[in-house]
Amino acid sequence: MAAELGALEENLGLRRILLFVEYDGTHFAGLQTQAQGERTVQQELEAALARIPGARPKVWPCGRTDAGVHALEMPVHYDTQDRIPVERIPHALNSLLPSDIRALRAREVPLSFHARKSCLWREYRYRILLRRMPPALERHRVWWMPHSLNLIPIRHALEHLVGLHDFRAFAVKEERNTVREIYRAHLEVWPVEGGQEVWLEFVGSGFLRGQVRSMVGTLVEVGLGKRDSDSVRALLRGGSRKEAGPTAPPQGLYFVRAGYEPYRR
Amino acid sequence: MAAELGALEENLGLRRILLFVEYDGTHFAGLQTQAQGERTVQQELEAALARIPGARPKVWPCGRTDAGVHALEMPVHYDTQDRIPVERIPHALNSLLPSDIRALRAREVPLSFHARKSCLWREYRYRILLRRMPPALERHRVWWMPHSLNLIPIRHALEHLVGLHDFRAFAVKEERNTVREIYRAHLEVWPVEGGQEVWLEFVGSGFLRGQVRSMVGTLVEVGLGKRDSDSVRALLRGGSRKEAGPTAPPQGLYFVRAGYEPYRR
Numbered sequence: 001m002a003a004e005l006g007a008l009e010e011n012l013g014l015r016r017i018l019l020f021v022e023y024d025g026t027h028f029a030g031l032q033t034q035a036q037g038e039r040t041v042q043q044e045l046e047a048a049l050a051r052i053p054g055a056r057p058k059v060w061p062c063g064r065t066d067a068g069v070h071a072l073e074m075p076v077h078y079d080t081q082d083r084i085p086v087e088r089i090p091h092a093l094n095s096l097l098p099s100d101i102r103a104l105r106a107r108e109v110p111l112s113f114h115a116r117k118s119c120l121w122r123e124y125r126y127r128i129l130l131r132r133m134p135p136a137l138e139r140h141r142v143w144w145m146p147h148s149l150n151l152i153p154i155r156h157a158l159e160h161l162v163g164l165h166d167f168r169a170f171a172v173k174e175e176r177n178t179v180r181e182i183y184r185a186h187l188e189v190w191p192v193e194g195g196q197e198v199w200l201e202f203v204g205s206g207f208l209r210g211q212v213r214s215m216v217g218t219l220v221e222v223g224l225g226k227r228d229s230d231s232v233r234a235l236l237r238g239g240s241r242k243e244a245g246p247t248a249p250p251q252g253l254y255f256v257r258a259g260y261e262p263y264r265r
Numbered sequence: 266m267a268a269e270l271g272a273l274e275e276n277l278g279l280r281r282i283l284l285f286v287e288y289d290g291t292h293f294a295g296l297q298t299q300a301q302g303e304r305t306v307q308q309e310l311e312a313a314l315a316r317i318p319g320a321r322p323k324v325w326p327c328g329r330t331d332a333g334v335h336a337l338e339m340p341v342h343y344d345t346q347d348r349i350p351v352e353r354i355p356h357a358l359n360s361l362l363p364s365d366i367r368a369l370r371a372r373e374v375p376l377s378f379h380a381r382k383s384c385l386w387r388e389y390r391y392r393i394l395l396r397r398m399p400p401a402l403e404r405h406r407v408w409w410m411p412h413s414l415n416l417i418p419i420r421h422a423l424e425h426l427v428g429l430h431d432f433r434a435f436a437v438k439e440e441r442n443t444v445r446e447i448y449r450a451h452l453e454v455w456p457v458e459g460g461q462e463v464w465l466e467f468v469g470s471g472f473l474r475g476q477v478r479s480m481v482g483t484l485v486e487v488g489l490g491k492r493d494s495d496s497v498r499a500l501l502r503g504g505s506r507k508e509a510g511p512t513a514p515p516q517g518l519y520f521v522r523a524g525y526e527p528y529r530r
Contacts (some may be wrong), residue, residue, distance in 0.1 A: 022401040070402060077348065092399055102401040105461070133355060136287040137335060138368040141402075193337065194369070 008157065015083050017089060018058075018109045019074045021045070024100040025250065026140040031065040031074070041065075045076065048096035054082035062115040063122055063256045064209070067142070068250030071123075073104060073257045077115040116157060121183060122264040123203045123256040126216045131195025143199065143216075143252035149198060149223030155158060156186040157222045157229035158200075160236065161215065170218070172210030172247060181205040183263045201256075202236035203263060208248055218245030278346045282354060283337045283374045284324075286310070289365040290515065291405040294514035296339065297328040306330075306366060310341065310458035312363035319347035322463075325379040328387055328522045329474070333405070334514030337390075338369060338522045344381040363459040388468045388521040389482045391513065396460025407462065408517035414463060414488030416452060422487045423450040423465075425501065426480065436485070437475030437512060446470040459463030466521075466527060474519060475512055497525045 023031075027036035033046075042059055049056035053077065062075040080164070086091050090103035097103065129135060129142040130149060138144075162185050168178040184203040189196055200216055218235070221227045227245070235244055284311055286298075286306070294303035298311075315322035320343065327340040349357050355368035362368065392408040394400060394413060403409075427450050433443040449468040454461055465481055483500070486492045492510070501510050 022398075024402045024404070070404070094399065099399075099404050100401050102399055104398045133358065133369045134289075134364075134367055135288045135366050137337070137406075139364050141287070 007055045013083075014036070014079055014111065015112055016077055016079050016109050016111050017086065017106050018075055018077050018115060019073065019089065019093070019106045020075055020104045020115065022073060022102045022104055023071050024140075025065060025068050025070040027069060030067045030069070031061055031063070031071070041071075042076075044098055044101055045078075045093075048093050048153040049080075050079060050091065051052060051096050052080070052082050052084070055080040060115050061230035061257055062119050065253070065255055066210075066213075066250050069253040069255065070251075071143075071251045074117070074255050075115045075258050077109065079111075080118075085234070097224065107135065115258075117156040118260055119206075119258045121203055121205060121259040122207065123201065123258070124207065124212045125202075125213060125254045125256050127252045127254070128198040128200070128216075128220070129192070129195065130198060133194075140251050143249050145195075145220075147224060149222065151221065153225075154200075154219050154223045155187050157219055157232040158187060160213065160229065160233040161202075163235040166209055167208055167236070168239070169235040169241055170211045170214035170245045171208040171241065174216065175208055178208060180207060180211070184265060191236065213248040213250070214241070214244055214246075216252070220248065221245040225241060260265060278348075279344055279376065280379055281342055281348070281374050281376050282351065282371050283340055283342050283380060284354065284358070285340055285380065286336065286367045286370055286373045287338060287367045289405075290330060290333050290334050290335045293332060294327055295332045295334070296328070296336070299478070301371070306336075306339075307341075308409075309363055309366055310343075310358075313358050314343060314345075314360050319348050320345040322506070325380050327384050329441060330518070330520055331475075331515050334518045334520065335516075336520040339520050340380045340384070340389065340523050342374065342378065344376075365374055380523075381385055383525055384471075384523045385526065386468055386470060386524040387472065388466065388523070389472065389477045390467075390521050391465040391477060392517045392519070393463040393465070393485070394457070394460065395463060396457065398459075400452060401456050405516050408514050410485075413490060414485065415490060416454065416463070416488065418490075418494040419465075419484050419488045420452050422484055422497040425494065426467075426497040429502070429503040432454075432473055432476055432501070432507045434500040435476045435479035436473040436506065437479065439468045440473055443473060445472060449530060467480055469488075478513040478515070478518060479506070479511075480512035480515070485513065486510040488512045 004252040029039045033040045033042045045059045048056040059078045085133045093103040127142045129144045134144045164181045174220040186201045188199040188248040270511045298307045310324045311322045314320040324341045324343045324475045343489040354371040363416045392407045394409045427447050429446045447469040451466040453464040
């Protein structure tokens with residue numbers, strides 16, 4: 001009874017905050033803290049929360065991004081007993097965060113809500129810059145290549161990826177359950193000075209570690225004529241990692257957004 | 266006679282190369298070297314040329330950009346007696362340059378050609394990001410503001426700027442001749458996640474030191490309703506610097522390109 005009262009008191013006024021953050025992944029060893037001494041997005045967020053009296057300095061991110069990978073709107077949740085009005089939270093945190101992480105918006109969610117477990121879909125984008133010479137300005141933002149890509153077979157291969165599949169061939173490490181569902185796989189082309197930019201966009205229930213970058217590496221091989229688009233279908237029917245293409249470099253990858261309602265195209 | 270022969274021999278096989286470079290101005294104290302010990306684009310280009318046997322390690326840029334200002338295609342010329350085929354020069358230089366400067370293309374020009382003196386027009390772009398929260402990814406690429414801007418009076422003010430005018434009110438330091446001609450002053454709007462991006466584009470015969478950023482600072486005041494668009498016309502009819510708006514921050518400014526043929530819209 002006393003313990004229960006203690007727990008009640010301890011949680012008095014406890015709120016769970018869902019925070020959406022943008023970050024430039026260039027100077028981070030990734031989103032999640034894995035080893036001490038590495039600069040991670042999680043570590044910076046927790047250091048900022050530690051300076052807010054009442055906030056518990058532990059964040060739960062929706063996804064996981066590797067070193068060099070960016071996020072336009074990554075949801076994370078944390079618990080707090082502070083009294084900051086929810087619409088002021090992003091401003092309060094931005095005054096404590098380094099400039100390569102920005103809090104964009106926040107909302108209060110039930111204590112049963114979980115940024116990762118409650119998430120129903122995630123969207124990723126991969127940017128490829130096709131032009132003769134490498135970029136100075138976008139060097140940490142795109143995968144540059146001096147070749148041209150044949151987009152027709154890439155579009156064809158993207159169609160194979162949509163649906164419920166075993167993505168084992170695209171996992172960078174062993175995972176128990178490698179079945180995921182991709183709801184949308186889309187190619188967009190933008191003209192840029194002296195070339196074009198290709199965006200590969202994926203929405204899915206979830207993605208294996210390294211899956212998007214392995215799919216992109218494989219799709220680029222399709223676009224270069226090194227493999228045909230049907231080989232992607234074969235990979236989904238029981239291929240191994242070494243039969244898939246290389247892992248695309250991190251700086252072209254963006255976590256775009258996550259959804260907490262069922263995905264609708 | 267001996268001296269003439271000496272000069273002839275010294276210039277044997279001398280070529281003047283016009284090189285177009287892109288750079289990320291974030292970590293430079295500007296394009297031109299002014300004080301020792303500062304990291305400048307010029308200093309890096311000259312350090313790279315010093316490693317090419319036969320090249321004279323002195324570059325002549327078309328324009329001048331301040332610390333933090335970027336360039337998409339800045340022309341510079343230099344002289345060389347090396348034997349590198351002109352189409353290989355950008356590759357050779359990129360292997361010697363830091364990644365925030367990229368040589369894009371090169372061509373041989375007559376020895377009478379001068380990257381700055383032969384230039385007939387220059388194009389600048391200024392990027393303003395309008396959205397509620399500051400950006401992490403574009404923090405060194407745009408001027409962010411949380412307000413909205415009224416674009417109609419800005420467009421009106423831009424019309425006043427076109428033509429041959431005395432731009433003294435927009436000069437950051439005293440200059441002897443402050444008359445310049447603006448051929449084009451244009452506003453472009455792009456939708457972006459959670460807001461919009463406004464591009465202010467200027468093409469002119471030349472620009473005074475700080476002119477583009479002072480014009481942008483003044484135009485932003487017009488868009489915020491702090492001054493009316495006719496005040497811009499008044500500034501061109503003999504205003505002083507302190508009557509114009511503030512100097513916009515450097516990171517939103519891009520030297521886009523220069524022209525060596527008369528400007529045609």
